[in-house]
Amino acid sequence: MNIAVLPGDGIGPEIIKQALRVLDVLHKEGLEMTFTEAPLGGQAYDQFGHPYPEFTQKVCREADAVLLGAVGGPQYDTLDRPLRPERGLLAIRKDLGLFANLRPAVLFPELANASTLKPEVVAGLDIMIVRELTGDVYFGQPRGMRTNEQGVREGFNTMIYSEPEVRRIAHVAFQIAMKRQKKLCSVDKANVLETTEFWKEIVIDVAKEYPEVELSHMYVDNAAMQLIRNPKQFDVMVTGNIFGDILSDEASMLTGSIGMLASASLNESKKGLYEPSHGSAPDIAGKNLANPIATILSAAMMLRYSFDNEAAATRIENAVKKVLAAGYRTGDIYEEGTKRVSCSEMGDQIVAAM
């Protein structure tokens, strides 16, 4: 198992370090893994003048999986857009064909208080959002800014989905639903946008191959409401790139502890990029204050989805649960009566619990 490790910017390096320590426990026990480090985002711009340089492309293309910290920081905000850290993220997704973004929004019982929603509304929350990641208005052509024939300046993008793009993400979503509560909600704006009317048609067609899954459809505006009104009605949600960007962030904030949430972005052959759902938190970078759990759980997802090692994945997840149950908390999830620890101490505890 060949793993590309991209620490990235901000708190990226420190959280990645803890995830590697946890993986190292398995490595020492005999699980074969090789790690190759490469830069992405601002870190890559500093070294190579590009947020996804050739060196990193090569390392990632040759790897079986990619483990990423986070990218971005205020010092890069004045760069030309094509050179900014997040463009590195978009480029690696497209380059590796990572079309299926899995973003779980799970409430850890110990952290129920962290949510701004009432406990009875979010207790037991466990939603899996499947977001298409390499299509839609993110990548559609034509795009840009121009002066039109009337001499008026305008900005424009193209929202677009092809049948194979929708089919493959629908299959991923149905397959995930089969392993969960067998409920899938496809989110669209089919009453207004042909792109998503088309999306809906294809999803309905793919559904025929999964008769056990209960498929529903919801408009994106209603989905944004329902996530707040009654989030536990959802099991798996599937949607396009831009709606998925918005809804997955909304859903993760329902838990109140985004420092706990992992994500996976998969291609057609199980290769995946694994990263925490949170950002690079430049304000606390380098201070050993960050919460490494989302990254550690991302490593668990890597073992599950790219290496089919359910046992190792579960073992990491159980170690995290044990440490939470024992009362250890980084600053972002700290509350009175619990034990406040640093990023590396949280790593210590999880390694010990393994």
Place this chain on the structure above:
Amino acid sequence: MNIAVLPGDGIGPEIIKQALRVLDVLHKEGLEMTFTEAPLGGQAYDQFGHPYPEFTQKVCREADAVLLGAVGGPQYDTLDRPLRPERGLLAIRKDLGLFANLRPAVLFPELANASTLKPEVVAGLDIMIVRELTGDVYFGQPRGMRTNEQGVREGFNTMIYSEPEVRRIAHVAFQIAMKRQKKLCSVDKANVLETTEFWKEIVIDVAKEYPEVELSHMYVDNAAMQLIRNPKQFDVMVTGNIFGDILSDEASMLTGSIGMLASASLNESKKGLYEPSHGSAPDIAGKNLANPIATILSAAMMLRYSFDNEAAATRIENAVKKVLAAGYRTGDIYEEGTKRVSCSEMGDQIVAAM
């Protein structure tokens, strides 16, 4: 003052009836108003075979303001898309040039419990979302479904904003901010979409004319999170049509009582369409159970924005507050210890409180 009244579908007619009773109080006291009824949505399809028929176009074009109930119902879900009720809504917006959609998300102190968010997070919530309503991917050309040169089927739309479109909505938003807490947050996805990068540039330019307003920018995914994490950080938000559709629904659900929320859609000469933020609720239609308050508050917005009659608007709003304080509640906002009333009884109470 010439008012076009469009009862629409579902609970539309019954909630409009109560709003008209409230306006009639002012009429009897001498406020000049004439009302012309016309159908929209499913009701219009039934009568004229089109959701925005010529008759309604004529009535609305000649009116100074339009008061709408709601459109839509399951019996129209199998119609060809261009004939469905919501297309009537899109058509009237475009036809009348109603580019500025104002959607307040206000928590009434008496209804604080209705929110799924913790009271301390939403107490005192008062956000105004300014949504551009006649541009963006909703109306952009080209759009449709096609088989491309590779023989692959695809659905596509065009996200697009021109400089004048962004300028005029930005002015509306800054002017509203000037009358409130002077804080404006412009929501975009400028890190990915040129359309919204362009949007952001123009907003920054318009800001020069409003030096007193504190302007901030937020990515749409972060905005969807921040609305849940700490909604009270917002005063006025301005964004495009599709992001506004999603965020305004999300924001209104924070209050837990969407039956209370009004909206206005204005053109360049103060003509406006006023409607409740909620839908046509076919399940309770005709049962005298609906909450007429959002429609009554929409009538108040009409007096304020289209007829510059702040006194009359405030009088209606105060009557609503009084009735809430006295404990009257329709079913959607009922809780133990309050007095449950029907739609028409709620109308009675508000008329009496006027």
